[in-house]
Amino acid sequence: MTEPVLSLRNVHKSFGPVEVLHGVDLDIRAGEVLALIGENGAGKSTAMKCLAGYQPASSGRILLDGEEVSFASLHEGEAAGIVLIHQEFNLAEQLTVEQNIFLGRELRRGLLLDKAEMRRRSREYLARVKCRVDPDTPVSKLSNSDKQMVEIAKALGRDARVLIMDEPTAVLTNAEAAILFEQVEALRATGTAIVFTSHKLGEVKQIADRVSVMRDGMVVQTAPVQDMSEDQMATAMVGRDVSDLYPAKAEVAADAPVLLRVDGLDVPGFAEGVSFALRAGEILGIAGLVGSGRTEAMEGLCGLRIARADRTEIAGQSVQIRKPSDALRHRLCYLTEDRKLRGLLLDKGMRENLTLQALARFGGLLIDQKAEDAALTRAIREFDIRAGRRDVRVGNLSGGNQQKLLLAKVMQSEPQILIVDEPTRGIDIGTKQQIYAFLSDLAASGHGIVVISSEMQEIIGLANRVLVMRQGRIAGELAGEAITEEAIVRHAVGVGADPKERAA
Amino acid sequence: MASETVNMPERRRKLPSMSVLGPVIALLVLVAIGAMMNPNFLGAGNITNVLARSAFIGIIAVGMTFVITAGGLDLSVGSMAAFIAGLMILVMNAALPVLGVGVPIILLGMATALIAGLLAGLLNGFLITTLGIEAFIVTLGTMGIYRSLVTWLADGGTLSLDFGLRTFYRPVYFDGILGVSWPIIVFALVVIIGEVVMSRARFGRHCAATGSSEHVAHYSNVNVNRTRLATYAMLGVLVGVATIMYVPRLGSASASTGVLWELEAIAAVIIGGTVLKGGFGRVWGTVIGVLILSLIDNILNLTDLVSPYLNGAIQGVIIILAVILQREAKAKG
Structure with missing residues (x-):
């Protein structure tokens, strides 16, 4: 050689x-x-x-x-x-x-x-x-x-x-x-x-x-x-152990109401024919490689980019979502994967960032700054945001605290359905655990949650059910015991659900 | 004001940064210099004069503060003011045989100015937001268009308001309440409303968010295009308001009306601490910026220490200094 x-x-x-x-x-x-x-x-x-x-x-x-x-x-x-x-x-x-x-x-x-x-x-x-x-x-x-x-x-x-x-x-x-x-x-x-x-x-x-x-x-x-x-x-x-980083998964009741049903969602250039349903109390994982259209499909669903769907139902009602405010009105909320570019105003303080998405809830013509301050106090306590001062520039917070603030910001809109995209990208393991626990509790209280993630472990540790996307389409669905890294990777790279099936 | 007190102790502990103090100190220094140089400086006549002259640029600069805060720019306001002034005079002169001299014709002129301003602002905003052309290019274009239109309307000369009308309209500039002339009152009202909207209303927050990061604003349910469009429309209306105050002063409009107003307005905004690339703006700072610029002019005219011809040079130095102060504040924050 x-x-x-x-x-x-x-x-x-x-x-x-x-x-x-x-x-x-x-x-x-x-x-x-x-x-x-x-x-x-x-x-x-x-x-x-x-x-x-x-x-x-x-x-x-x-x-x-x-x-x-x-x-x-x-x-x-x-x-x-x-x-x-x-x-x-x-x-x-x-x-x-x-x-x-x-x-x-x-x-x-x-x-x-x-x-x-x-x-x-x-x-x-x-x-x-x-x-x-x-x-x-x-x-x-x-x-x-x-x-x-x-x-x-x-x-x-x-x-x-x-x-x-x-x-x-x-x-x-x-x-x-x-x-x-x-x-x-x-x-x-x-x-x-x-x-x-x-x-x-x-x-x-x-x-x-x-x-x-x-x-x-x-x-x-x-x-x-x-x-x-x-x-x-x-x-x-793949092939790693899933540790107890993740909270125990709760069973989704078979008769839990369907909160969100999406039929034939197309996002031109990124995703085609995406259909799925989400039940109350369920955490639905969306896996797939970067560039498989996961993010774009969900952004399209939430009116953040141009999209079209045959039918979208929220809590049993047919809805039209054309712009972000439509999604928020139906209590459907998306947490972006890019907290620095799309999530937070890095030059502003925590208060302005916390309330920006739900500003209409804070006062009428004029903003009720007292209510904003109270909301910030609550968010700092509830999400354990560790900032030296209340008026710190958000850009100076650590990644984990930024992520917690972003989560708090999205929660100000009181979503019933929460879509989180790469919720733990680039943050430490302790903060990850806090975020997993929060998502799990939120599901347990009857919310519907979609987790998009490139981290297989995260998907496996959190999700009751997993959709794997590949080249803009849903390539497979896995539930319960069938959710394994190997199965996800196979769908994501297009090898097929299981070796026997492929051989046949 | 219980809401204010919650955070006060934390905020007041440290001194405000130089970007806040700088313009205020500069203004105080200028007032002190003026008072030392000329005893008439602090006289009621001179103060009224300075404020009334500041009002036109000031009213426009308040609108400009919103445009710049939302990440935009408008170079067309000076030409727009000239064009609106010309249009107003033409409309009023044309309506004179029908309406005669009286309040209705003045109201017609005012309505013309406000509507023309609104439409001109909407046009700028539409081209910038819906068609996605850069603000600098769009407003450079409309600047040329309005300037050329007023020159054409005046046939290269001057458009003059009918003499009778002018006499009737004059008090709008020269009279006032309790010795405070109308332009100053209107300027003060615009500033107060502007300051409240910028710092306390949802619209101000949306402007700052849009200018700070268009993407974050979009993902935070802020209608970025509508916010931007609204800032240009609002600036257009304020140009109309300024023109309403300006026309009775001279009673005429020509190709040289409002020349360089856009740059003075932008300079005032920047001196006041608003960030040129957007994301942060303060209306009260803009007022200080406007006053600084007019005081320099006033002091040079009242004293013979420095030639008034150097006015522009001094203003230039102040603008550059203001931006340096801003940068240092940012580096620390």
């Missing part, structure tokens, strides 16, 4: 106090395709960024041809022949395709740009990836799949020794993915080392030579791809 071109040795990476990589070892060899798989948040993207010199490792070594290197910037990485294609594209939107392909390494003849040569080569690279865009088109006018192809054309132009791609097929159609794989094969044949991440285990099986499985910031298994079935890959990605 050849010596690795690029390796990570015991690499740790922390963001502030949070360590996301705990000693990662990876080897990338010339003429080989390595697939890096794992759940969301397992550390795949971070590991790739460390490989490419895009982010410095907190500790550990990066070896290039056996020599230790440290890249001060992405440019040094590129100079060494390592090209990273981001999940979010790294293209200058206002520049043309050709300008992007040669960005930072424009060809010159004397003092002036050699436009003829750049045009010739652009056409050649684009032809190699079978991309039919005109090199003069501004990148902002391209579709996502064309942008991906331009990124690859750009990498071809850089004569990459190591090509790192973060979910390259997430935005591609099957036909486009096939073209990408042809290029990957061609690059492998010329001795390029290739690393990619994917949630589609089928394509991992098809294109990779080796698979490294990451879980919780560590590589838990590396094996030649022929030695692992897709089921084994899915099992390796």
